[in-house]
Amino acid sequence: MHLIRMELENFKSFGGEVTIPLEEGFTAITGPNGSGKSNTLDALEFVLGPKSTKSLRASNVTQLIFNGGERGRPAKHMTATLVFNNEPDETGRRRLRIDSDEVSFTRTVKLGRKGAPISAFRIGDKPSTATEMRRVLAEAGLRAGGYNIVKQGDVTSLATMTAYNRRKIIEDVAGVTAYDDEIRKSNTQRKHVEHSIETIGILEDDQKNRLKSLSKEREQALKFKQFQDDLDASRIILHQSRHRNRSEDVELLGEERTRYMGEIDEIGSQVTEGNKSLLSLDEEMVRVESEINEIMSGDAKQLLETIRQYEIEMETGGDRIADQEEAIDLANSEAE
Ligand code: ATP
Ligand code: MG
Numbered sequence: 001m002h003l004i005r006m007e008l009e010n011f012k013s014f015g016g017e018v019t020i021p022l023e024e025g026f027t028a029i030t031g032p033n034g035s036g037k038s039n040t041l042d043a044l045e046f047v048l049g050p051k052s053t054k055s056l057r058a059s060n061v062t063q064l065i066f067n068g069g070e071r072g073r074p075a076k077h078m079t080a081t082l083v084f085n086n087e088p089d090e091t092g093r094r095r096l097r098i099d100s101d102e103v104s105f106t107r108t109v110k111l112g113r114k115g116a117p118i119s120a121f122r123i124g125d126k127p128s129t130a131t132e133m134r135r136v137l138a139e140a141g142l143r144a145g146g147y148n149i150v151k152q153g154d155v156t157s158l159a160t161m162t163a164y165n166r167r168k169i170i171e172d173v174a175g176v177t178a179y180d181d182e183i184r185k186s187n188t189q190r191k192h193v194e195h196s197i198e199t200i201g202i203l204e205d206d207q208k209n210r211l212k213s214l215s216k217e218r219e220q221a222l223k224f225k226q227f228q229d230d231l232d233a234s235r236i237i238l239h240q241s242r243h244r245n246r247s248e249d250v251e252l253l254g255e256e257r258t259r260y261m262g263e264i265d266e267i268g269s270q271v272t273e274g275n276k277s278l279l280s281l282d283e284e285m286v287r288v289e290s291e292i293n294e295i296m297s298g299d300a301k302q303l304l305e306t307i308r309q310y311e312i313e314m315e316t317g318g319d320r321i322a323d324q325e326e327a328i329d330l331a332n333s334e335a336e
Pocket of ligand 1: 011012013014031032033034035036037038039040063064065066067068069152
């Protein structure tokens with residue numbers, strides 16, 4: 001894999017645009033202390049995707065934007081691009097899976113309105129994501145922190161480190177670590193999967209229990225529903241029979257009413273009849289009364305007078321008879 005050039009804009013000490021060409025073979029960058037030699041490697045690592053900005057000697061990405069130096073103006077955005085050669089090898093295979101002879105990877109940071117940094121990624125002209133970019137680069141064996149980047153001080157530490165650590169680095173460079181990493185990753189994944197299976201088992205048990213209690217509840221609900229239906233049906237029957245009884249009552253009462261009405265009619269006609277005879281009796285009485293009056297006012301009066309006269313005479317005659325009889329009695333007793 002050949003890195004053809006680096007294109008930087010406002011990256012750390014590189015104010016404005018800078019293109020660093022890297023010809024085939026050996027390229028040396030020289031300069032006084034603090035002139036930005038290490039910053040070029042930082043740019044390289046920045047695009048490859050470091051684990052943290054600390055390895056780029058900055059506490060956050062904002063510090064990677066050109067700060068204006070001593071006299072310049074601080075920039076608001078920064079861009080770092082790596083351009084790799086991606087021509088197919090003898091077997092016709094490209095190292096990077098992008099179908100192009102040259103592939104550029106660009107990472108930008110710009111400051112938002114409130115000063116918060118916004119990161120963006122591009123492969124060629126196409127917008128990409130950090131993950132996607134890292135994956136494409138890793139497929140070609142390119143990653144930040146890899147030992148194909150030997151930084152200031154790395155050689156010294158390599159010479160002074162323990163044999164064990166050195167072996168680890170050599171294995172890493174040889175690509176063995178990559179396999180170890182794969183194994184480790186797979187193991188971790190296996191553990192995750194086993195854990196998931198366990199969790200799923202527990203969940204399954206839970207669900208089974210839940211299902212059991214739900215089916216019990218369902219049975220009860222069905223029973224309840226049956227009772228409810230029966231109750232409704234019974235209520236309907238009760239209402240119907242009550243209704244039937246009432247209508248029978250109504251019919252009977254109707255008949256009684258008709259009977260009473262007949263009786264009322266009969267009694268009414270009897271009353272009329274009675275009234276009529278009362279009236280005729282009244283009339284008769286009036287007539288008799290007037291007859292009596294008539295009798296009393298005319299000959300009858302005379303007659304009564306005569307009768308009374310006779311009665312008086314009879315009484316007088318009676319008295320005289322009594323007197324005579326007394327005289328007779330006296331004469332008889334005298335005669336004796
Ligand atoms: P040495 O030879 O000592 O290793 P060097 O050439 O590697 O030096 P670098 O470490 O690459 O130097 O650069 C350090 C310089 O970069 C410092 O002068 C620092 O002020 C400057 N610098 C770092 N960040 C920024 C920034 N955001 N804007 C402007 N300048 C910066
Ligand atoms: Mg340096």
